[in-house]
Amino acid sequence: MNYAIIVGGGVGVRMGANIPKQFLLLNGIPIMMHTIRAFYGSKHSPQIVIVIPQDQHDYWSECCEKHTFDIPHVVVGGGKSRFESVKNGLAAVQDRCVDLSRCLIAIHDAVRPLIAPDLIDATFEQAALTGAAALAIRSTDSVRLESANGLKNNAYPRQRVYLMQTPQTFKGPVLFESYKQDPDPIFTDDASVVEKKGYPITIVNGDARNVKITFPEDLRIAAILSGADV
Structure with missing residues (x-):
């Protein structure tokens, strides 16, 4: 059985909105509805x-x-x-999944409404093979790394840098075992949680159009990419 946990914790502060950003309208309907439709329309059609x-x-x-x-x-x-929030979502999955070993679970940001169904499917298919798969795109910008003390920075090959996206999809036992860990500041996404537990992450090529709505300009960009009125 396949599942998708769609996490929407935003309150709209950085958007300057008076409602949480997942409820802002894109092409006439709340952003989160576009996200749900993409997963429902994917070949793997997760719960x-x-x-x-x-x-x-x-x-x-x-x-x-x-x-x-x-x-x-x-x-x-x-x-x-x-x-x-992800742990709460996992508890809901556990209530519904009798055999976690046969379970694949995708985690996705509610405010990435332009995710393509075929990319959702690609993460499920890769996770079934390797246990942990995450969308990411290569950096197109030059990259510099700051030293630990902040006094120096050095150029770093951008071809070795990936910008993480969602969904990030995992075999049930991998994700549940990883989320038994205590919270850690390095946990910026689910891949980082799973990686700290010792599981390698397989990168699946993402899409620059899979934007995360954080600032007002992101909503305008998403509207253009979706063909909606700006």
């Missing part, structure tokens, strides 16, 4: 678990009713951090 703060659940229900959004999904309360 979908949405993780958002408890106080946003009623608003999400109202959005679904307003937009006649009926794609099946489970809504789970978020935690104080992304790490805790």
